[in-house]
Amino acid sequence: MDLAYTPKQKAFRAEVRDWLARNLPRHPLASYDTREGFEQHRDWERRLFESRLSMVMWPEELGGRGCDLIEWLIFEEEYYGAGAPMRVNQNGQLLLGPTLMEFGTEAQKRRFLPRMAASDDMWAQGWSEPNAGSDMAAITSRAILSDDGSHYVLNGQKTWSTRAIFADWLFGLFRSEPGSTRHHGLSYLLVPLNAPGVTIRPILALNGKQAFAEIFLDDVKVPVDNRIGDEGQGWHVAMATAGFERGLLLRSPARFQATARKLVELYKANRASADRDPGLREAVCEAWMGAEAYALSAYHTVGRLAKGARIGAEASTNKIVWSELDLKMHETAMRILGARGELLADAPDAGSDAAGWLDGFLFAQAGPIYAGTNEIQRNIIAERMLGLPKS
Amino acid sequence: MDFTFTDDQLSFREAVSRFLMTEAAPEMLREIWETDPGRSPALRGKLAAQGLTALSVPEDCGGLGMDDVAWALMSQELGYYAIPDSLADAAYVAAGLIASLPAGCAGREDWLARIADGSARVAVGHAVNPLVADAQSADLLLLPHGDEVHLVPRALVDVIANPSIDLSRRLSRVMWEPSSATVAASGEAGRRLWADTLNRGVLAVAGQLLGLAQRMLDLSVDYAAQRKQFGKPIGSFQAVKHHLADVATRIEFAKPVLYRAAHALAHGRADADVHASHAKLACGEAAWLAARHGIQVHGAMGYTWEVDLQMFMKRTWALDAAWGDRGFHKSRVADAVLADGAELGPGHTFKE
Numbered sequence: 001m002d003l004a005y006t007p008k009q010k011a012f013r014a015e016v017r018d019w020l021a022r023n024l025p026r027h028p029l030a031s032y033d034t035r036e037g038f039e040q041h042r043d044w045e046r047r048l049f050e051s052r053l054s055m056v057m058w059p060e061e062l063g064g065r066g067c068d069l070i071e072w073l074i075f076e077e078e079y080y081g082a083g084a085p086m087r088v089n090q091n092g093q094l095l096l097g098p099t100l101m102e103f104g105t106e107a108q109k110r111r112f113l114p115r116m117a118a119s120d121d122m123w124a125q126g127w128s129e130p131n132a133g134s135d136m137a138a139i140t141s142r143a144i145l146s147d148d149g150s151h152y153v154l155n156g157q158k159t160w161s162t163r164a165i166f167a168d169w170l171f172g173l174f175r176s177e178p179g180s181t182r183h184h185g186l187s188y189l190l191v192p193l194n195a196p197g198v199t200i201r202p203i204l205a206l207n208g209k210q211a212f213a214e215i216f217l218d219d220v221k222v223p224v225d226n227r228i229g230d231e232g233q234g235w236h237v238a239m240a241t242a243g244f245e246r247g248l249l250l251r252s253p254a255r256f257q258a259t260a261r262k263l264v265e266l267y268k269a270n271r272a273s274a275d276r277d278p279g280l281r282e283a284v285c286e287a288w289m290g291a292e293a294y295a296l297s298a299y300h301t302v303g304r305l306a307k308g309a310r311i312g313a314e315a316s317t318n319k320i321v322w323s324e325l326d327l328k329m330h331e332t333a334m335r336i337l338g339a340r341g342e343l344l345a346d347a348p349d350a351g352s353d354a355a356g357w358l359d360g361f362l363f364a365q366a367g368p369i370y371a372g373t374n375e376i377q378r379n380i381i382a383e384r385m386l387g388l389p390k391s
Numbered sequence: 392m393d394f395t396f397t398d399d400q401l402s403f404r405e406a407v408s409r410f411l412m413t414e415a416a417p418e419m420l421r422e423i424w425e426t427d428p429g430r431s432p433a434l435r436g437k438l439a440a441q442g443l444t445a446l447s448v449p450e451d452c453g454g455l456g457m458d459d460v461a462w463a464l465m466s467q468e469l470g471y472y473a474i475p476d477s478l479a480d481a482a483y484v485a486a487g488l489i490a491s492l493p494a495g496c497a498g499r500e501d502w503l504a505r506i507a508d509g510s511a512r513v514a515v516g517h518a519v520n521p522l523v524a525d526a527q528s529a530d531l532l533l534l535p536h537g538d539e540v541h542l543v544p545r546a547l548v549d550v551i552a553n554p555s556i557d558l559s560r561r562l563s564r565v566m567w568e569p570s571s572a573t574v575a576a577s578g579e580a581g582r583r584l585w586a587d588t589l590n591r592g593v594l595a596v597a598g599q600l601l602g603l604a605q606r607m608l609d610l611s612v613d614y615a616a617q618r619k620q621f622g623k624p625i626g627s628f629q630a631v632k633h634h635l636a637d638v639a640t641r642i643e644f645a646k647p648v649l650y651r652a653a654h655a656l657a658h659g660r661a662d663a664d665v666h667a668s669h670a671k672l673a674c675g676e677a678a679w680l681a682a683r684h685g686i687q688v689h690g691a692m693g694y695t696w697e698v699d700l701q702m703f704m705k706r707t708w709a710l711d712a713a714w715g716d717r718g719f720h721k722s723r724v725a726d727a728v729l730a731d732g733a734e735l736g737p738g739h740t741f742k743e
Binding site: 013264299387 | 673
């Protein structure tokens with residue numbers, strides 16, 4: 001156990017910190033759930049990419065820097081510590097990217113990954129369907145191979161696709177073997193959202209913005225070159241990227257440590273009123289402890305991975321911890337803000353210390369639901385980590 | 392940056408676990424409960440023969456010189472098997488304090504050698520604990536008088552036993568008169584010794600709580616997998632699964648908190664207090680939840696004397712407030728987190 005950073009790690013931290021200090025947007029970007037904000041965030045992603053900071057763990061030839069997981073944690077700490085913008089293309093970069101690296105052909109990697117790192121292509125995910133939510137293997141959207149074997153014809157409906165109305169591409173699972181059921185006969189396909197037959201209808205989220213969409217596919221032609229992995233192996237391809245990587249990469253501890261720090265500041269600034277509720281001081285301290293525990297767990301896990309350990313179902317504990325921590329922290333902030341909590345950001349009497357908490361509170365409601373509900377995660381922990389019998 | 396254990400540390404833990412599995416079985420715990428001192432010289436002898444009493448005694452005094460980080464693993468095993476012996480008090484907490492005394496002071500080398508070979512039982516009093524564990528059977532007591540550290544032979548104290556719900560806990564009120572003959576440190580030196588001793592006591596208990604949590608989880612998983620109702624194992628029902636998944640999650644996220652605290656203490660870091668308190672809270676909450684959900688999953692069987700779950704639950708309830716109750720540790724965390732100029736947030740997890 002050696003808890004000192006190496007000179008190389010320190011130098012990397014200093015470089016990222018310095019870059020952010022020079023390049024952070026002077027004014028907060030508009031919400032990336034709006035067209036204007038989405039494009040602002042895309043521009044920001046391009047600036048990160050130009051300095052090879054958008055995907056630091058990716059190899060250099062794909063637009064990254066070949067950083068290891070510790071350096072990635074350092075990057076995240078500096079990034080969220082500086083209050084840098086939310087990452088608008090994360091679903092593609094973190095959910096599809098690793099899958100392409102593992103299962104994509106060389107041509108597919110060259111075609112998609114550098115443009116993904118640069119956010120020239122913005123990606124939306126196409127997993128859920130109206131009747132396939134937690135039960136994702138109930139997917140019914142079809143992909144029928146053409147007689148000449150050159151393309152698939154897609155029909156069906158995907159939903160809860162984050163920011164799909166603004167995105168360029170969709171990645172998802174489709175039933176390519178007629179009559180197949182459950183996990184069998186699915187193929188992993190990449191679908192350009194400007195293809196004929198694609199209709200995208202926005203769904204207004206809790207914040208009133210077009211945060212996600214449903215996607216209708218009517219005889220959409222997709223070349224077979226857009227299939228990742230073998231036909232019928234889609235489920236395996238989608239699941240093979242370790243749950244740990246998805247869970248941890250998608251939500252690094254730094255983000256929650258930054259929220260915990262902000263919560264401590266909010267509490268201190270409102271202490272006179274907050275202390276009338278004896279539970280608030282404890283909730284604030286618990287937020288710090290929870291965020292620290294998540295960070296410590298990440299360093300411990302990353303170290304074990306570096307030594308060749310394999311992380312299995314215990315990855316599901318990550319998802320539960322960060323989503324419930326995030327919810328608890330935002331609930332605590334709302335309680336501290338009291339009667340000001342309900343006010344929108346531009347309300348004249350909201351107060352500058354309220355900035356961001358209401359938006360974050362709304363978004364935190366989704367945490368225990370997306371990326372596999374926490375009930376599903378608890379089932380996974382019970383069955384695969386503890387070995388309890390299936391229902 | 393490497394926040395993991397070495398292979399040596401992990402295999403040592405494995406060896407300790409295998410040893411305790413046979414030497415500290417639940418039936419043996421029950422037998423020792425029935426004895427008057429509640430302690431088994433035979434068990435202590437076996438622990439010593441394995442070198443476990445010598446773990447943190449410095450090498451030049453016949454010990455193995457292991458640090459707090461090694462104890463973070465060791466203490467989990469002591470908790471997992473709920474051993475009816477105050478091994479950690481003597482071999483870790485007391486040994487740490489005595490080893491920190493100046494050479495030649497108060498019989499330092501003799502006591503350390505006797506701790507190492509298992510011939511001395513040492514009890515530790517601290518202002519944070521109203522009673523002293525294992526005072527009755529101790530050869531030596533380390534007792535505070537203000538900032539002063541006294542090394543007091545058993546013959547110079549009177550003890551009044553205070554029975555605990557955990558029959559393996561032997562707590563006493565200790566009455567004694569401080570004298571210049573027993574004082575080993577005072578003033579700033581004494582204050583520092585007690586501060587380190589407190590943190591070691593906290594970590595020893597935190598590690599045991601974490602081990603207890605794991606044991607109660609394992610017992611509950613086994614029970615839920617074999618007990619059938621409605622024609623199926625009760626462990627196939629989501630309500631039961633989710634109870635146990637929550638316990639597993641708490642345990643996973645308490646471990647690294649304990650490890651960071653142990654590292655901070657081993658390296659004499661100024662922030663060791665807050666990390667130790669965080670560890671005690673995290674491990675205590677994991678164990679408390681494992682007990683609550685454990686008894687729930689066991690149903691009425693969990694409420695019986697017969698089922699082994701009881702000995703781990705009772706140790707948990709007992710240790711939860713040992714070496715500082717939750718209020719004490721929450722206050723230490725709050726003082727650090729809410730302090731002016733506290734360095735919080737991303738990038739401050741491992742300070743230089």
